[in-house]
Amino acid sequence: MTDQTQLIPGNTLLTNSPEEGRALAVKMARLIIKITQPDAEMREKLRPKYANDAAMLIAIGQTVAMEFATIAKANDYWKEEVK
Amino acid sequence: MTDQTQLIPGNTLLTNSPEEGRALAVKMARLIIKITQPDAEMREKLRPKYANDAAMLIAIGQTVAMEFATIAKANDYWKEEVK
Amino acid sequence: MTDQTQLIPGNTLLTNSPEEGRALAVKMARLIIKITQPDAEMREKLRPKYANDAAMLIAIGQTVAMEFATIAKANDYWKEEVK
């Protein structure tokens, strides 16, 4: 079973839209957890702790906000996008 | 029951005013919680934990501040707006 | 009793001075708490928790610092102001 961790899907911060950029932020945040805790079984065991604890849900939101700030800037805030 | 989660309403960071930008920041923060805990019943159960705990209210405020920093920059701080 | 919450007083990030910008940061941080916990009585009950707990006072300080960073940038750091 190979488990080739990739930190940034597609190896680029550029996305077609804010929505895609936001999804990338979520993925990047998750991949850091994956390389820090590579054991899939343990991650599965920890998952309910994230999802059922208000403080952790907020902390995850902060992490995504940080990643998204970088991605949004990389894409010049998608100002040229058709709305 | 379809539950098509959208991470960024309208798929744009651009808003007409600071007030609208702030409201978007609040929504974006909430939508991350929604995709992390997709079970509406569980979210409803966690809601009083957010709203009645001083530390969590502050943490939510920090999340919104982070999201808003990105949105404000995307809109060049609404400097051109009529005050 | 109407309770028309306004997220950003005056609907602008522009202020006449750093002092006013700092006051706006404090207000913006408080208004997020207000919309997250709209019950005034509950907020009143939580207030001593903020003010008498060292960790929370620090966390409030961090929130204000984040909001102020955005406001200061919006005002180009008031570099043109008479000192």
Add this chain to the structure above:
Amino acid sequence: MTDQTQLIPGNTLLTNSPEEGRALAVKMARLIIKITQPDAEMREKLRPKYANDAAMLIAIGQTVAMEFATIAKANDYWKEEVK
């Protein structure tokens, strides 16, 4: 006894040096605590909690880092200063 709180000493973010800018960051962080807990006696009572708790000392450091980021940018990082 008047207690006219001032959020930003001198009402400016501009300082003559990085050292002075850092001192301003410390002061600004403290003044937010002062307006959130205006009771001097209570603040005095909380002081040992800050200074004798490792986690709080770190959190204070983070607050100062945030304030300083804004001040440093306002001063264009004092690049023109004589070293």
Add this chain to the structure above:
Amino acid sequence: MTDQTQLIPGNTLLTNSPEEGRALAVKMARLIIKITQPDAEMREKLRPKYANDAAMLIAIGQTVAMEFATIAKANDYWKEEVK
């Protein structure tokens, strides 16, 4: 046994791709822990605490997000990269 700690591998923030930049962010975060706790045995003892605790995994994610923000900016977000 020499233990010459290096805070930034290669002494540069510039990388060839977002993936490499992300890996650098992870390394830089780890190296700060190493100089704060230079005892390898103690670090080894603490490792399961990081990897098996949901709150710490999130906090590590936030640290990496912060480091990556700086690295991404240093590389102008790898906009010129072939995708």
Add this chain to the structure above:
Amino acid sequence: MTDQTQLIPGNTLLTNSPEEGRALAVKMARLIIKITQPDAEMREKLRPKYANDAAMLIAIGQTVAMEFATIAKANDYWKEEVK
């Protein structure tokens, strides 16, 4: 015994390399702790709390990341440096 605290060694944010900039970030973070808790004996007593607690090590890492973001920007990310 004089104890002239200096918040920023050399009173400049400019360094010759990323490695030196990172070391400055570590020093600046420590000096804030020093002025908040000026009693050297108490700091010495708190030191093992930092170094042996996983959560605190992470928090210290976040503080350094914040300080480094400012220093890196001040140095234009050392882009002109010979690698």
